Amino acid sequence: MAPAELERCVKDVREALMVGRNSEGKPVRRPLSPHLQVYRWPVSMAMSILHRVTGVALAIGTLMLTWWLIAAASSDPVFDQAQWFLGSPIGLLLLFGWSVALIFHFFSGIRHLVWDAGIGFDAPAYNTSGWAVLIATAIGSVLIWVIGLAVW
């Protein structure tokens, strides 16, 4: 590239690799890396984010466990009220969200523990295990709710 053309594009010497020519031969600044919403989501990236999201959700969910135990530690009417709420549509929705998050974090956590043992670091392995966790979560959630509703 001619020095005059270069000077027009490059404001700093560290940007020397950030200029190129477009299809018409005009010197242009190369586009910067696209942002989050432009990328295709690989399963590994989605799994990593979901592990954190479900972890934080489950942390908040312990408020529900504490509330239920407080109710169980007080009188019959208070406990009955708590059980009634958990059986209401809002209660069931909360329980459903909690159970799916727990089952996902459970399987995803085992995947992390296997990595910690030094196993399954190559791309085919972590893509397969990622999908396996998602499928196991789906099957586990359905199974638990089928059994749960049958018992209830």
Place this chain on the structure above:
Amino acid sequence: MTGTPHTDILRSPLGRARGLGSARAGSHHWWGQRLTAMALVPLTLWFIFSVIHLSGASHQIVIDWLSSPFTLALMLVLIVATFHHLQLGVQVVIEDYVHDERTKMGAVLAVKALSVLLALICIVCVLKIGL
């Protein structure tokens, strides 16, 4: 370069002057998280099946269930492992996304305090029912 102090540790002189850098507690934090994770694998399975067993249960059934020493002990381990694991995990999330030092420190301490409080409430409730 003259005047650069010789150092055997991988920490810049500026970092040392500011007192920042490794607190030398990282591996303990990491290990605590994995240890509680391993403990929570069987405990979570047991807890899910217990919740299914107790769905729609009367107060008396729950009291009887917690009155078993086996159940009570498992609940206590579950509570301690869960809140310890949770507190370590949320700390990492806060440290990754909150960059203002004061907000970060405040948030981490608040999560830790709340975890201790909630864990104690759960322990007291379980003991009150089970004993």
